[in-house]
């Protein structure tokens with residue numbers, strides 16, 4: 001059992017990872033500033049896992065708060081760093097807030113790791129670092145392309161900052177580049193709860209079906225894909241959460257090859273927007289109200305992962321299907337909207 005700091009541990013991927021950590025026998029300590037989550041997520045975590053993890057409300061972009069937290073928790077063995085802003089469009093409007101929040105917090109955490117000799121870090125990165133990849137599926141060796149958004153840039157720079165800190169201070173770190181995490185815990189005790197109008201496809205689909213949104217807009221059907229809509233690698237959030245536990249155990253056991261490793265987290269299978277809608281309609285036995293509209297600025301045509309490295313080196317593989325994820329996303333949406 002290891003005591004592990006989970007920043008952003010009340011968020012979508014963070015909360016699912018906390019459950020998996022507890023179930024694997026670890027002791028997660030959650031910090032979150034509740035900027036895009038609520039403390040009630042702790043109830044869901046407790047219902048699933050039988051344990052209520054320690055939670056501290058800390059704003060990681062405030063150095064004094066970071067210092068204070070680490071001065072009180074002196075037996076941490078590793079850190080899983082989720083806490084970050086994540087909306088691509090918003091990052092274009094508010095770039096300075098994105099750089100301050102996403103990079104400031106990372107730098108402060110790395111400084112504490114240096115000072116307190118905590119040497120294990122898992123970092124939430126993103127397939128956005130690959131941009132419009134020249135070849136599909138995308139391997140970890142695909143070149144990192146110039147970021148299209150400040151959000152994407154914070155992930156690229158974040159990886160660079162970690163690499164430089166490793167050179168100087170000898171940490172061990174794994175960056176996990178997520179493709180499109182979706183779904184919810186099968187228990188429907190935790191899930192994705194975007195504040196305001198959802199920007200991501202699956203919560204928009206389920207909110208439309210629940211009557212919270214009028215109609216889903218499908219952003220473009222004139223791409224060079226099998227049906228003209230964008231292709232993405234949608235992966236169940238529980239599979240993503242489990243990968244964090246595997247990556248953490250790799251660091252705890254010293255099994256990492258070199259002190260910085262990168263893994264793609266995807267299923268290896270691309271699905272188009274229309275295929276996601278079809279999957280939803282099938283599992284919910286309903287028709288979704290949608291219409292095709294103009295392309296959304298900044299969307300790449302297609303992105304899906306080559307999962308060979310994660311499968312063979314990390315020893316992790318996604319297990320759930322797109323249909324499984326849609327079933328769970330819909331069950332969660334119905335629960336929070338009190339629909340039978």
Ligand code: UDP
Nearest residue numbers: 199200201204217218219230232273296299
């Ligand atoms: N999308 C859509 N309508 C929406 C939201 C998303 O058609 O309301 C499409 C979007 O153009 C992309 C895919 O769904 O092709 C996934 O978008 P999302 O924002 O969920 O993730 P991204 O791949 O941009 O990180």
